[in-house]
Amino acid sequence: MICHVCGRAFRSLGAHLRAHRMTAAEYRQEFGLLRTRALSARSFSGEQSRSRRAGYRASPEAQERFAAGRAMARSGELAHRRRDSARRQAEPEELRLVRRESLASGRRTQDRAAIDRTMAALRAAGFTDLGQALRVVYVERQNSIEATARSLAIGKARLRRLLVEHGIEIRPTGQNSAAGRRSRVLLNERAAAERVGARDIKLWLRERSDEGATLRELAAVTGRSIPWVAARIGAR
The missing domain is CATH 1.10.10 (Arc Repressor Mutant, subunit A)
Known part of the structure; x- marks a missing residue:
């Protein structure tokens, strides 16, 4: 893990953060990280998890100590408290970045699917080039925006953008030939x-x-x- 403060690498930042006089919570808040963001390398976290599970199973005292927490988890109380706590705190920058990237990824997927549909329609109509198809269907055949969009499997808003990009003048509404x-x-x-x-x-x-x-x-x-x-x- 790379420390955001000094740039040095560690297996775990937990103890190191004391050198910067910060707690893990303060570190995450300072750098806009999710509260669930691990501050240890994955291999180190795995070792710790296995060790703690083994210790928990071997210790009746530990099981008794965590019994109340386990009951809250089963009932959903812990999740309820977590949501309440999240509402009272500012949204971490990392969460905004994750949501923004997820939205952008979804849009890219939709764009790729739209392009695939258009190319399939072009091939079925005997066209190999989108610009050629636009000029033949919209300009030469004088189809409307609606008919051209339907013929080439393109949304009307996207079709208008493509016509402008290819230097094709859009006829005013109501003035089709x-x-x-x-x-x-x-x-x-x-x-x-x-x-x-x-x-x-x-x-x-x-x-x-x-x-x-x-x-x-x-x-x-x-x-x-x-x-x-x-x-x-x-x-x-």
């Missing part, structure tokens, strides 16, 4: 067709209507609105 609107119509029709297992949703709707299905029934099974269904069946 006619091509973009047509693209959304086709996407909706494709989704409805996949839902009912049809190749051509318009033909499927007309056939079901001829068989006697109502507009309400067809809207429910396709997951669309009644006017949407009626528009695709057309005048008969």
